[in-house]
Amino acid sequence: MSTGSRAPKALLVVLGTATALVLSGCGAGGLQIRAGSVEPASAASIVITPAPTGEPVAPAARLVVKADAGRLTAVRVVGPDGPVEGVLSVDGRTFMVAGGKLDYDSSYTVEAEAVDRVGVPTRSTTILQTVAPSSFLGFTMSPREGAVVGVGLPIRLTLDQGLPTNSARRAFERTLAVRVDGEKVDGSWSWDSSNVVSYRPAEYWPGHATVTVTARLKGQRFTSKIWGQADRTLTFATGAAxxxxxxxxxxxxxxxxxxxxxxxxxxxxxxxxxxxxxxxxxxxxxxxxxxxxxxxxxxxxxxxxxxxxxxxxxxxxxxxxxxxxxxxxxxxxxxxxxxxxxxxxxxxxxxxxxxxxxxxxxxxxxxxxxxxxxxxxxxxxxxxxxxxxxxxxxxx
The missing domain is CATH 2.40.440.10 (L,D-transpeptidase catalytic domain-like)
Incomplete structure (x- = not known):
């Protein structure tokens, strides 16, 4: 999704109703000179992680706005679809947006204000650009969504393109989780080929159970060109054992x-x-x-x-x-x-x-x-x- 022609709103809102993400600090230390007067600069500074380097960032990255030597008073992130939600820490120093909240190939304007211990303010504004991958990884699963199967049927994922290296396969496995009736299960993935990976528990599945497979793909990079497009959750059930x-x-x-x-x-x-x-x-x-x-x-x-x-x-x-x-x-x-x-x-x-x-x-x-x-x-x-x-x- 390209957003080059969609200008984000620049209105800053007070924390508690604001949503937030990436900042570049532009507060200055020392003194501020305004209309012939000399005013002290804020001791607070605003820092973001990952640091704004001008390079596109992955939507999977957890992005943090932090006030050093002070607290945040307002933070706002606006993208092509409006504000992006985040969470403010109890002490007011950190505002975090979970990984996966942003979209690919999109521009986000981030504004933040903070005050130091004596109330002197500072502010920061930056533009965040997310990566624009050339290829996305998808897969099909057996059993199909909603199926009811016997206790000996493994999970089999067939990827629409191969992952040629072990590091790429590890990255893909890392996105996957399997639960039985909401609980973790002793089981393992095993690769049949570069684009087929299967999962089995140590023993057969229990009977009359619900198996949930989650794939946290959005924003994950598997090779220099292949990224995960969207998170997926699939479920199937077992019948009698x-x-x-x-x-x-x-x-x-x-x-x-x-x-x-x-x-x-x-x-x-x-x-x-x-x-x-x-x-x-x-x-x-x-x-x-x-x-x-x-x-x-x-x-x-x-x-x-x-x-x-x-x-x-x-x-x-x-x-x-x-x-x-x-x-x-x-x-x-x-x-x-x-x-x-x-x-x-x-x-x-x-x-x-x-x-x-x-x-x-x-x-x-x-x-x-x-x-x-x-x-x-x-x-x-x-x-x-x-x-x-x-x-x-x-x-x-």
Whole structure:
């Protein structure tokens, strides 16, 4: 926002109703000569931080007007949208405007008056110009604003441009905060690439909770050209804590809700050559029907293991193609034998029951095979020990 043609008002108001920011001292020490008389100069002086050097300042900077050897009697900051609010200290010596109150590429006129201990006044006026960045940083978040998800879904921010250096990523992480029901949580960010960063708590999210993500971007500088444009606050919620446990050897799934077992389901998993992975998996998609085609996994059409069929109540667990779904053709083997191509099959009735009660982000823990789940294969980050996860932070 350019304000070169918008002249600020110059009227000074008394503190208590005034708003304030940046000053350049122009009071003089010694004596003042007025109309042939000699008057003592004020011992008070007005100082601002950051000091007015003529260089543009960042809107994120906390700006302070201070009276040395005296107290402030009036301060006013006026910009393109009118006065800017600030807070006067109890002793009347300091007037502060919090960071983020100013806009980019804007001019602000600041006026202040102070008196020394015997009441002799001084005044100061300056013009403050804020920076005009050439590029702003934005991002999208998963889960989306207002979503209700399972307790295993991490936060994933995708930046609209990359931050190539560790110092830039630290600056971005520093703007972020995550709270659960208003309280701090033990968790960490970890960078997947220069423009993707994810957050997970040390353990799963609690069920029935509200998660708030704040990004204090306004006025923050990340590189010589990239700045944060505006602060953002996003929220999502967790549903019931649905965590299911699959025993590959016993061919059973135990479904828990908020820590209590609510159902045991006979299942079948991957046969020899198509072994289902052990580890922590998270439901990433839900589809009432899905066409399963073995060729997407590299199986040739003339291979005896090739298949192409439509299945019901499909929930994806890995990028490589493991799903939970209805498998009515294998009901006789469910609970007894592993006969699938890696998916977890169950009856139509059980698959629909689970589908209707599941959310994206629900957790499914598999044990019983010597084939391990990879952290990159779907939402597999829970297979990374927390200390290793934290090593992906720019602050590690």
């Amino acid at each position: 649905m965590v299911s446990y699959v025993d590959i050897q016993k061919h059973t799934m135990r479904v828990t809700r908020d820590g209590k077992t609510v159902k045991r389901i006979p299942i079948t998993t991957g046969k020899e050559g198509f072994t289902t992975r052990s580890g922590v998996k998270v439901i990433s998609t839900k589809e009432p029907t899905r066409l399963m085609d073995a060729s997407t996994g590299g199986t040739l059409v003339n291979d005896p293991e090739y298949y192409r069929l439509e299945v019901k109540w499909a929930m994806r667990l890995t990028n490589s193609g493991e799903f939970i779904h209805a498998a009515p053709w294998s009901v006789a083997e469910q609970g007894k034998e592993n006969v699938s191509h890696g998916c977890t099959g169950m009856s139509d009735a059980n698959a629909k029951w689970l589908y209707d009660r599941s959310r994206i982000g629900d957790v499914v823990v598999y044990t019983g095979s010597n084939r391990e789940m990879q952290p990159w294969n779907g939402i597999g980050l829970w297979n990374t020990p927390y200390d290793e996860w934290k090593a992906g932070s720019a602050f590690a």
